[in-house]
Amino acid sequence: MSGSEQATDQNQHEIAAEWARRDAAVVWHGFTQMSVYEDSTPVIVERGEGNYLYDTGGRRYLDAISSLWVITLGHADPDLNRAAREQLDRISHSTLLGNGNTAAISLAEALREVVPVTDPHFLFASDGATAVEQAIKIAFQYWHNQGVTNRTAYLALGQAYHGDSVGSLSVGDGGFGTDLFDPLRFSVIRTPGYDDPDWVAKAVATLDEHHDRLAAAVIEPLVQGAAGMLVTNPDQVAAFADAVQARGVPLICDEVATGFGRTGALFASELCGVRPDLMCLGKGITGGYVPLSATVASSGVYEAFLGEDLGPRTFYHGHSYSGNALACAVATRHLELIFERGLIDHAAAAAERLGAALTPVAALPAVREVRRRGLMTGVELDPPAGASRWGRRVCAAAVSAGVLLRPLGDVVVVMPPLSITDAEIDTIAETLLSAIEEVAAEDTLT
Numbered sequence: 001m002s003g004s005e006q007a008t009d010q011n012q013h014e015i016a017a018e019w020a021r022r023d024a025a026v027v028w029h030g031f032t033q034m035s036v037y038e039d040s041t042p043v044i045v046e047r048g049e050g051n052y053l054y055d056t057g058g059r060r061y062l063d064a065i066s067s068l069w070v071i072t073l074g075h076a077d078p079d080l081n082r083a084a085r086e087q088l089d090r091i092s093h094s095t096l097l098g099n100g101n102t103a104a105i106s107l108a109e110a111l112r113e114v115v116p117v118t119d120p121h122f123l124f125a126s127d128g129a130t131a132v133e134q135a136i137k138i139a140f141q142y143w144h145n146q147g148v149t150n151r152t153a154y155l156a157l158g159q160a161y162h163g164d165s166v167g168s169l170s171v172g173d174g175g176f177g178t179d180l181f182d183p184l185r186f187s188v189i190r191t192p193g194y195d196d197p198d199w200v201a202k203a204v205a206t207l208d209e210h211h212d213r214l215a216a217a218v219i220e221p222l223v224q225g226a227a228g229m230l231v232t233n234p235d236q237v238a239a240f241a242d243a244v245q246a247r248g249v250p251l252i253c254d255e256v257a258t259g260f261g262r263t264g265a266l267f268a269s270e271l272c273g274v275r276p277d278l279m280c281l282g283k284g285i286t287g288g289y290v291p292l293s294a295t296v297a298s299s300g301v302y303e304a305f306l307g308e309d310l311g312p313r314t315f316y317h318g319h320s321y322s323g324n325a326l327a328c329a330v331a332t333r334h335l336e337l338i339f340e341r342g343l344i345d346h347a348a349a350a351a352e353r354l355g356a357a358l359t360p361v362a363a364l365p366a367v368r369e370v371r372r373r374g375l376m377t378g379v380e381l382d383p384p385a386g387a388s389r390w391g392r393r394v395c396a397a398a399v400s401a402g403v404l405l406r407p408l409g410d411v412v413v414v415m416p417p418l419s420i421t422d423a424e425i426d427t428i429a430e431t432l433l434s435a436i437e438e439v440a441a442e443d444t445l446t
Ligand SMILES: *Cc1c(COP(=O)(O)O)cnc(C)c1O
Pocket: 126, 127, 128, 129, 130, 132, 161, 162, 163, 164, 220, 225, 226, 254, 255, 256, 257, 258, 282, 283
């Protein structure tokens, strides 16, 4: 390395450290211990292009986690950016409470054609947790509006994650250090998650016992993402959905993570042949550009809320940014681009390629299991007794080699954008392999 290149590296390092210092002084990062944040060499992103992020020092990282599962067609896509600019010049936001905007209407019309929900109606919000929160409250009031007041329980799965607001946290199964909020959680009837091969039979037995007090049952179809990419198969999801709906219990499919092409179809419910009564959309809905989420209600649910003006059947719930025109315009264009570019088929082929590329990773003694559905992938490490923070250390090694990964405990998540190329898939797999070997060797040496 020449003298001037060394100087540049040194300079880049100082710039990055200065941004990390400014960051730690004022920003509180979620799920992050701030006392060590500055020293953990965080990647401070300045811009993105395609499947890459660029930090403050100009270093490039392959975004192998789609910026926490939201990016679908890459960063700063010129077509999507143009749609955002065009909408900006019209209007960014006007309220959906009692009035409407053309961008939200157009998006709802476009989504109506593709969601596996009967005669769907869309209640927009900004985060996945809020979409779930809305679904929980809608299911509760759905019964209330029909004079049924004893259906106050929810059936949810072990290992489930549905977001961090108190209601969505309640249907979630805890973990991630959230157990301290247990006194705030409402009680939920819990049945095993996808790590139990008999989860459907057990869920059906629980349904038989409790169905007449259930407001709804909630599930992440096909993949329990935050649980560490636990997977099940479409037949099992269909059997669960049939059992729920046959007993007259509304089914909520939380597709915040699985939606928009991540599992090999536009929606996981579609792959399972399931038609939920309520569906939650978020994360990939705008391609990861602008915060937006939606709770989708079937006509059967929606119509239970129709009644007199200012009457008790109204859904008294709404967020300031519901139906934000900028977000809706981006989401509409994003949906078009998914189809124009054939990204669902591309992602399915990319998923096959990723599976093949990860074969040597799966064969490592330091790897317990590789779980996959579409582009949602979890590589579960198998740390020796006494080894600590393998997930964290493997991802840190990958990041320093230019591939941005983030673990869930000792599960390394690989969830690239739908636009990922074959060469980039190979880079991710090779980098992950080296990172695991590096960390495993460190623990053998000491
Ligand atoms: C991420 C996620 C949520 C929460 O979405 P936020 O936008 O982070 O609030 C809910 N459900 C599932 C399945 C998720 O993966």
